[in-house]
Amino acid sequence: MSDSILEVSNLRTSFFTDDGEVPAVDGISFSIKEGEILGVVGESGCGKSVTSLSIMGLLPHPQGKIVGGQIMYEGKDISHLKEAEMRKLRGNDLAMIFQEPMTSLNPVFTIGEQLTEAIRLHNHMSKQEQNNRAVELLKLVGLPRATELLKEYPHELSGGMRQRVMIAIAMSCNPKVLIADEPTTALDVTIQAQILDLMLKLNQETHTAIMLITHDLGVVAQVCKRVVVMYGGKIVEEGDVKDIFNHPKHPYTEGLIKSIPDLYSKKDKLYSIKGSVPKPGSIKKGCLFAPRCDYVMDKCKEQVPELLGSGHKSRCFLHQDEA
Amino acid sequence: MSESLQDSAKLSPEKERSLFVQGLIDFWKQFRKNKPAIVGFLIVLFFILIAIFAKQIAPQGINDQNIAIRLQPPSAKHLLGTDDFGRDILSRIVFGAQLSLRVGFFAVIGSIIVGTFFGVIAGYFGKLIDTVISRFFDILLAFPSILLSIAIVTILGPSLNNALVAIAIVNVPVFGRLVRSRVLTVKEEEYIMAARSIGMGNTRIIMKHILPNSFAPIIVQGTLNIATAILDAAGLGFLGMGAQPPQPEWGTMLSESRQYITNAPWTVIFPGLAIILVVIGFNLMGDGLRDALDPRMKN
């Protein structure tokens, strides 16, 4: 594991609301190796976005707080770094793109202003060099008319183009890790294909490791090598993408895969997981998936299983002895 | 989620009404968390009680004059001192609460009724009728509000009731625009689309769906506007265009006693404090209501 560039261990992040502490991320551990693409899958409220914001130090202040665990970047714990130190990493070593390309760019500044700002922040360059770099980046992400684009405002661009600009901003300082939080969810299928294609290309060309957060199992299957499945703030399954799709261990993963309609063959009836995603903090005891699980046993309601296994790990009593 | 629903949802039909009560309780829980709002609510309540029980509270009558004790500083007998006619300032402020609250409430209720009517029509039916109404609002809003009130009072003649009418008219476009924009937003909501797809008529859509969902901002704005209405009424009173002496309206009291500020500052300080306090009360309460009723805060 020495080649892992980012290592999250036992991370716990909570939100402090009027109703008290709500755990959003509850003791997760995973690592990202240099140049790999790690998929983080889960449905709304599973804590996948909070994980990414915790890594970036962008949790909403003051409600969100890291209450435990470590985030090791290049061997150094960054989970409680001072803001000034964290700023040096952000955008430089760790970059992030978001779900909504429509609102993630500032509407009253030009593309050029927003792109050169990112370059200027972490590099000493002349105005001309900044401009050249900006044009180069726009070409890198496959945007035509790069020079003119610099003078345009975000509202003049389509959603797909804006997401490319966001990627250009993220890539501006050659980050070691790129966190992409649902980067294609707001886009149409054909545009999604373009963006995923671009991200794969960038990963191969620049060796930037990518942490791809998504709810779409299709996207994961096509892009990622390794996958982490989250449910209720915990990792329930982790492993190689092929293992997970071909032999899912956790009933939740299995249910998710089975409940997607197939594009190539028609099933009579879809499998469906009963009930709905629990609110964070609403289940206090036992496995969080127990109320929805088809294989639920008595002890599932009492105890929380560990994430066990070598290589292909799962957090389920059905597979505890395999470790 | 579904489990908690089942636990608490075994309701008998008689308890149906209690769900509305539950809504009120939920609102109160939200509102209660907001301490400034509670302070505002208490201030407002305080003045309302004073106004209702003015006769019982006031140590003296509104116009009990006694030149012998004119311009006396606050003392045990006259807690807030006396004015140039020897009238007890505390008593006049207590009775003044009736006037100020009356102007505030009725002016705002008047503007809400008229403004809502035009706002709904403009927002829901759009097109020409919207253009006409909106332009009319624009014209009214082109006048600084106190100036328009002055103009109206100039026409109607100076009196507290005319000031009330003037303030109400001036505030009509405020609510008209608010309701119109609210209707425009609500109109685009999917549940209105759903209502239309069911085959529902316009009147039912407006009454059952649009108005109830426009209510919260009206109440918030209404509360805040009571504050400005009280201020404007006092301002008109001060200019001699509102309540007329010897009515104990606070602005009028200020205008009567401003010449004595050097030797009897209490005659000016206390009526002003009364105004500022009640206005702070309504402002705090309005802010609190906004926080509690803001749909964005829900869920």
Add this chain to the structure above:
Amino acid sequence: MLSYSIKRLLMLVPVLLGMTIIVFSIIHAIPGNPAQTILGTKATPEAIHHLNASLGLDKPLYVQYFTYLKDVLTGNLGTSIQDNNAIASEIWPHLAATIELSFAAMLIAVIIGVNAGIISAWKKNSVVDYIAMIVALIGVSMPIFWLGLLEQWIFSVKLNWLPSIGQTDITSTVAPITNLYLVDTLLEGQFGQFWMVVRHLIMPAVALATIPMAIIARMTRSSMLEVLGSDYIRTAKAKGQRMGWIVYKYALKNAFIPILTVIGLQTGLMLGGAILTETIFGWPGIGLYVYNAIQARDYPVIQSGILIIAFMFIMVNFIVDLLYGLIDPRIKYR
């Protein structure tokens, strides 16, 4: 942009027309006989007849309106009943005094209000935020005529720091060039007089600035908070940008659009508030001019004063509309 400006300009026409109708009707909506009301109950029938003729009140209403409109458009604002002077010829000094006062007040309100709002939003829930917001709350609830009286009592009577009344000392006069005294004294190089004018300006300007300042501070705070919570601010943070830079350089431009609206609206409120402030401080502006006219039932002056103030308000909001176009690149395409 040009098309946008022209469109906005054309939209002013119905508003301006409506405004003249309302102002025109001030005289005509008076119940009973306007001339009688103006002259009082003791007026002789001849005097009433004379006034009716001179105001054109004996003609049909629409003729009267068009005459009025024509007069206004040609710069004829009628004659004052009190002194028979042409209103148009005597109104500028009053207007200039009000512009000077309002401008000073708005400057105070914007500088303090915007900064207080920004810092409150940035340091949300801090002591600074609480203090600023309590002060702002008191500010929006302030009866400014009362504040004016207290100012006079404390700073003129008790402390004797500032002159309590007027635009200049009674003993000195400023030779009018533009009638904006601050400008005039500077043009003439009379720095002593300039300072004297400033001293006269401070108290009324502060009184007049109070409410707009408070409203601007509250608006800036909430607008800023909304912007600071938006996705693109998160993007800026993800770039590694400093918070101070994000707040002042980045977020302020976004937040300024609603703030600008409020500034425009508050200018109008201030022009109205001037009538109270000027009355208290004896400031010879248009507010005092109208107030005196009200006392003297000088309806043509009341009409003209209101017309001028409303016109200025409309123009300020027009300028604000144009400024949107400069700040917000999306507006050109609407």
Add this chain to the structure above:
Amino acid sequence: MSELLLDVANLKKYYPIKQGVFNKTKETVRAVDGVSFKVNKGETLGIVGESGCGKSTTGRMIMRLIEPTDGKVIFEGQDILNLSKHEMRKVRKDIQMIFQDPFASLNPRQTVGQIIEEPMIVHKMGDRKKRQARVQELLELVGLSAYHAKRYPHQFSGGQRQRIGIARALAVEPKLIIADEPVSALDVSVQSQVLNLLQDLQKKLNLTYIFIAHDLSVVRHISNRVGVMYLGKMVELADSETLYREPKHPYTQALLSAVPIPDPENKTKRIILSGDVPSPAHPPSGCPFHDRCPVAKAICSEEIPHLRELADGRLVSCHLVD
């Protein structure tokens, strides 16, 4: 099975864009530009396409929630576009709609019972008692419980709300249901519940669906026939088996290949289209797809292709397909 219920012919919706000082109509957005299709009783017609292709506008025009610029909507033999407001109301009883956003499509200030009862009140069905009994029945039909009638929408999860929306649509016993992206706001694990429910209801109540969605797998799962829309036009319409097995139109091919398949072993070559969907205000000349089409020929930019029937019964609008 093959009895015709709805016949949509050459449906159009143009929006004028007014600009400049005098509000002159400078250009026209062709949101829907001549769409035709038929729906038979008891079947499900799926309509897919990317955002802005006009699929939702089409659905809403069938209900006359948006008034069409031109075309015919013949429901059970009568053109409902010619009906008066009063007559249209009766038709609305037969056509109902399910909306995308389960949070926005329910009035937050009404109880679930009021929401479901309301269509029956509007159409004067039964007395209060009967209606309330029906509400209970409907709630159970969609997998909720009778006591839920007294709760407010915000007390339910997304999937449950969508069930409420379905119950409301069923309240007046419609013949045709237009479902506009009914599952796209839901989590994957809940989405399949709602899809299954829709299928069960169709069997039980002999319903006809028009199912509008952007998710191709979902549409395939639920539809008998599928129409693909692009830039306001129907580009391909066929039996869903045929369409998904062997798409003919280059756009359909690209669209299908772009769907990420949840199978890491899948190595189908993806067709990646360049550029974005053009603005419906400036559609390209000729075939609307020609500027992004990987196989476009000269004719494509010159002539507008029309939807025509191929030997296997499918309809395609492309010059290059025989």
